[in-house]
Amino acid sequence: MTDLMHSSPKKSSAARDRLLRVASGLFYREGIHTIGLDRVLAEAGVTRATMYRHFAGKEGLVLAYLGEEDAALRALFAEGASSAAEAADLLDVLIGGIADDISQHHTRGCPFINAAAEYPNATSPVRKLVASHRDWFRDTLEQVLVAAGAEDPAAGAASLVLLRDAALVGGYLDGVEQTKTAFERTARKVLA
Amino acid sequence: MTDLMHSSPKKSSAARDRLLRVASGLFYREGIHTIGLDRVLAEAGVTRATMYRHFAGKEGLVLAYLGEEDAALRALFAEGASSAAEAADLLDVLIGGIADDISQHHTRGCPFINAAAEYPNATSPVRKLVASHRDWFRDTLEQVLVAAGAEDPAAGAASLVLLRDAALVGGYLDGVEQTKTAFERTARKVLA
DNA sequence: AATATACCAGAACGTTCTTTCTCTTTTTGC
């Protein structure tokens, strides 16, 4: 019998990794609709045929980009949860971590917010991924606040989501320094 | 002498108004790069020639759209400032006004944040307009807080900008009701 | 050594996009 899955390579591949890494950087830094496939393929040194073997078109690349971003944040949380001894400390680590993030990694805003701005259809795969990411983030925050013994974990989590969104947007549009101090001050006031 | 400004019609024009109104709605609701001129012209019932007579290409339309949005908010503030008798009341009016805005008018997020997501070049005309709008907004907020007798007007204004950004984003991606209550609660806590 | 698979190379397709053009008709100002 012949192999029926000839068109779906398993996982690892140098070309695939290069492609996704370059595409993620370009999509984030310059916007999704702004970037053409030509640009991605040229900078990654990958041909069209190879790309269509690994991803379901441009939208497949976009979904993989957001999926990686989602996975990275989840991994960061899993790591932070195991390292912080005290639950109360975790909140401080969290606020500081967000402040660092907007000044080092996410200097062009939130990948999910930016993507949502370009995908108006709420039922599209991209928007569904954005929605599930945000749901996970709020739920995770709520668990952290429960562990920290907050009086109203749900409300606190909602406020923190609000503030993180704002910090990412502000860091992009108003400058990092200005935003970082405003975010930390406001967050600590709200969670006091 | 012949009229030298034959190629720059002054202001009012039924076709121009229709065009800008339709374009603004489409740009906001569906994104800027997502919308083609064909769609704008068809829905506005205006021909290409007419559009290029009134605007400097698609980017001219985009700038006019954001300019109107900016003017509308400035007008709203000018009106609110004259109507509210007490400066302290003005803060309540402000918070309530933002909450109403995200549930009635701006249900697809902030026009300026969304536009910035699609325009990565900070020196582009669109981004400059976004920057000046945000500068004006923060300065205006600070003046309001000074009038209200806040202890740290600059810090309070920065926090309010943060929270308004978050409210607009959250209203779009997480639902209005959830976001509205979280915003009002957080804002009043911060400004207390 | 042979066979399958991944990758590179490049052409080509059909579509859509922005912009510009010509020609005719309508509206407007004086």
Add this chain to the structure above:
DNA sequence: GCAAAAAGAGAAAGAACGTTCTGGTATATT
């Protein structure tokens, strides 16, 4: 009423887009 400006209709240019296809080359695994 007349002349000028504005708006409608439509074609067409020219580039960029995403997608598909064919062929050649290298790299593994059996």
